[in-house]
Amino acid sequence: MITCQNARDLFDLYLDGELSASLQTELHAHCLQCLSCQNELAMLETCGDVIALDRGEPRLSASFTDRVLAARRSRMVSAPRRWPLVLARVGLPLAAAASITLAILLTMPGENTRTITAGQKVAQPEDVQNLLIGQTGASRSEAALKELRMTPKVASSGFVNELLTPLIEQGRVTVERTMRGTEDLKFLIQRSLADGNQPLQELWQATQVEMPVFEFSTDSPGPSIRWWETPTIIPLEPAEQDTLEAL
């Protein structure tokens, strides 16, 4: 025969429905003889029954379902595009442009390795110069175009046509996509601000304070415009050029 303490230790397992049949028999046998344990078990069972069956809670508003669905519609309308997609659209071109710029900066010869004197123009492959004037001329100032035309030219080689020209075209396309993406993002932010998106407003204000205005301009100084001026192109010997073109 089990003791009262043993019986009380079994209450949880019994009420959880995890007590083995043999122990249930022991417990019932004990409760038949012990009014205290019988009373306590009856109380716990009654509590469980009331919690399970008594519906004493207030009722939900009749319009609850309609309100949930209206709120859902509102959310679906106000968030037609998912931010990760927008960020991917903007971020990927930006990352590509940054990678190209970084690669060029890393492969640029340092100041102390340059063989030209200050103010001296570095010779530029003719194809590259024509490409830059033709494709980006509209966005350049007259002074920049004039400077570009005054830059000494060297004859293009197969290397320029095969490698550099596609690279420049790729870079131009990347910059254009980045600018478009930035405009899209700006538009979305402004529209969200107009919709009263509080967290975004705070984020936008913080961004305005902490980050400088970033503008894309092909006339601005720096690696984005000057990168093609820095490499020193050494003209090939006729024999070397023949070999390269044959390759």
Next chain:
Amino acid sequence: MTRSKERKLVAEARNGSEDAARQLVDSHKDRLFAFVWRIMRKHDEAEDICQEAFLRAFDSLDSFSSQYRFSTWLFTIGYRLCLNHIRRRKSLTGEMDFSSLASPEPDAAVCLAESEDARLMKSKIWEAVGRLSPPQKAAVMLFYREGMSCEDIARTLEIPMATVKSHLHRARGRLRDSLAALVKDWTQIPSLRDIAS
């Protein structure tokens, strides 16, 4: 609602069907509200939490695993929201507002027709339940009202199963302490279970 029908409705709601969403809300709202209200004991807050729980569930239907019941997922979201509200309420007032837990709102006294004694008894039991901690209340409600196993409760509340058992054990101990003096002989109330049903 059968499991296959629930999966079908979830799939349709995921594709934007408002009718499916309505059926899901209608079939779960009362159970979710009872669970949330028992923890919060404030009608407005409980209703707001239920609405937010449904919206969050719909927003992230893509991540819903059909191996679980939709109700389990809803209760998980609802419980998290309850805890957030309680923490916020605590941070605003500096302490818990136990007054809202001790006595139910007037509209909560909508019980089944019964004798005055039985009504008083149930009221005392619910008061004792109201004094439990939120995790204990949640465990007790899911165990008794929803008929969940300890394993399902552990998954719903995102706690170990041993902790669920501990919550149930402590909850029963507190109920026993609160109610022991209420009735001298509980075995002499044979009709209570029938009345509750």
